[in-house]
Amino acid sequence: MAFEAIKSQIETLLERMENQPEDKHELYLQLHEKLNEWRATGQPVPEDLLELEQALEAEFAEEEKA
Structure with missing residues (x-):
């Protein structure tokens, strides 16, 4: 898939x-x-998207522990 389409x-x-x-x-x-x-x-990958991905991953990992 073309880069622009993914973006x-x-x-x-x-x-x-x-x-x-x-x-x-689901969106994550x-x-x-x-x-x-x-x-x-x-x-x-732009840094802000990497940070968002990591933050959401951490949030969902915490929810699974609870």
């Missing part, structure tokens, strides 16, 4: 995360998948 899909996921916070876990999984596709293109 566009990530932007859409971020918008959905803002508008539908109840689906946050989709974001993680798209970031992996991005990584596969050889392009560096």
